[in-house]
Amino acid sequence: MTITFTSGPIDNTSLLINPVEVRIRNTDSANQASVTIRFVNESTSPETLVSSNSFLVNASSTESLSFNPVGISSFLIEIEVSLANRSDEVTATTVQPTATLFSGATFVEFERFLVSNPEQLQEIDYPETPQLNLFVPDSIGCDGTINGDVTLGGVPPTWN
Structure with missing residues (x-):
């Protein structure tokens, strides 16, 4: 079965996002x-394909690919996944694409992909993903601290 995930348009009007790392x-x-x-370059009309890469991701493993959106003010990332002998629902929950956007070496944003075209519409029960928030001071000396919290949908979880 084949299923397509999409990031939706990613704003890069500042042209500072460089590079984008996609992990599968x-x-x-x-x-x-x-x-x-x-x-895909979304800043042109009609949108244009910038590049396309195909590869295999072995069982129980992770692969990554980097993309450089130099000069592109809006782009999207589309990921087509085919998992042999598995349904759309299993494919959509087993293969987990993510993208991390950087401005040089500085982290900008973490993107989750949405299922954009399963063969038939279905309810897919995704596991909840906690969000880790780190609060880092402008500078850390030998006596500085880093603290943070974990939330699920903006709410601190109850630990059992």
Whole structure:
């Protein structure tokens, strides 16, 4: 089965996002996933394909690809995944694409991908992903501290 994920348009009007790292995590312990990643320039009309890369992600492994959106003020990332002998629902929950956006070496944003076209509409029960918030001072000397919290949907979880 093949399913497509999309980031939706990513604003880069400041032209500071460089690079973008896309990671594909395959949690299926028995099957490799066939993946095609497309980078699309959304700032043109009509939108244009910048690049397309296809590769395999082995069972229980992670692969990554970097993309440089130099001069592109708006782009999206589309990921097509085919997981042999698995349904759309299993594919959508087993293969987990993410993208991290950087401004030089500085972290800008973390993107989760949305299922954009399963073969048929279905309810997919995604596991909740906690958000880790780190509060870092402007500078850290030998006596500085870093603190933070974990939230689920903006609410601190109850630990059992």
